[in-house]
Amino acid sequence: MLEKSLLKRRIDKVCAGYACIEMSDLDKALKEMTSEGLILNHNGTIQLTEQGIRLGKEWQSLFLKKEPVLEVVTGVADGSITGLVVILSAFIGGLTMSTSAFAAFLTLTAVAMTNFSSFLLGGITEDLADIEALQTLMNHSLSDIPEKRERDKSLLLVKHLFTVLHKEIRKSNLYAAIICGTTTFLAGSIPIIAYLILPKPLDIILSLSIVGAVVGIFLVRYRSKRTKVHWKVTLFETIVIVAIAVLASLLIGRSA
Numbered sequence: 001m002l003e004k005s006l007l008k009r010r011i012d013k014v015c016a017g018y019a020c021i022e023m024s025d026l027d028k029a030l031k032e033m034t035s036e037g038l039i040l041n042h043n044g045t046i047q048l049t050e051q052g053i054r055l056g057k058e059w060q061s062l063f064l065k066k067e068p069v070l071e072v073v074t075g076v077a078d079g080s081i082t083g084l085v086v087i088l089s090a091f092i093g094g095l096t097m098s099t100s101a102f103a104a105f106l107t108l109t110a111v112a113m114t115n116f117s118s119f120l121l122g123g124i125t126e127d128l129a130d131i132e133a134l135q136t137l138m139n140h141s142l143s144d145i146p147e148k149r150e151r152d153k154s155l156l157l158v159k160h161l162f163t164v165l166h167k168e169i170r171k172s173n174l175y176a177a178i179i180c181g182t183t184t185f186l187a188g189s190i191p192i193i194a195y196l197i198l199p200k201p202l203d204i205i206l207s208l209s210i211v212g213a214v215v216g217i218f219l220v221r222y223r224s225k226r227t228k229v230h231w232k233v234t235l236f237e238t239i240v241i242v243a244i245a246v247l248a249s250l251l252i253g254r255s256a
Contacts, residue, residue: 002046003045004044011026030046080211083190083211084242086104086192100196111184116177116178119180119181123177127173131162190214220235
């Protein structure tokens with residue numbers, strides 16, 4: 001729950017230097033949101049309804065990528081595949097602990113940094129392009145407002161809104177890149193550490209079990225929940241993709 005006056009101050013703080021939201025505009029917006037069932041207005045105290053909370057999360061996910069789906073899936077998948085390739089390569093090649101540790105650290109760091117830079121640079125470029133397209137569509141829609149004063153005011157507010165969003169999107173992409181890079185490193189390093197420190201044959205058994213648990217349980221469950229696809233279909237897709245990636249990496253490594 002939030003007082004209307006405090007809400008106004010927070011909006012002014014976010015929009016400082018970009019736009020001025022008048023109290024009359026805020027009251028009008030709150031009335032519309034109340035009629036749509038998004039908020040409850042108790043004598044100036046605002047409270048989101050379940051529908052409002054759900055819609056707010058959807059907007060956050062659309063604009064600011066608050067739901068780290070792609071970065072978590074990418075990090076877990078790439079880290080697990082990298083860890084599995086390193087473990088199998090060390091096991092098949094009979095590498096020493098020091099050699100395996102050096103190769104594992106070098107490979108994982110390279111993959112994690114690649115994912116970090118890809119999400120940071122590619123994510124910012126893609127998201128800003130999407131925002132520009134959305135702003136163009138909204139400007140076109142608002143240009144149909146017949147009253148010039150209201151039309152100009154709405155267009156100005158949209159312009160300032162997307163100026164604020166540009167800054168927030170850059171921050172969210174930095175967080176996404178950090179999440180992906182960190183997840184990649186952790187997903188690969190945990191089974192590798194288990195393989196390096198445990199005695200034979202417990203090392204290969206437990207390390208492969210960790211990879212199987214992460215890929216077969218966490219990754220499949222997470223993807224199935226987000227995509228609303230049955231877990232058996234997601235499990236089959238994940239196993240096939242991981243198997244192909246691991247086999248291809250091992251074959252390329254042996255032929256190199």
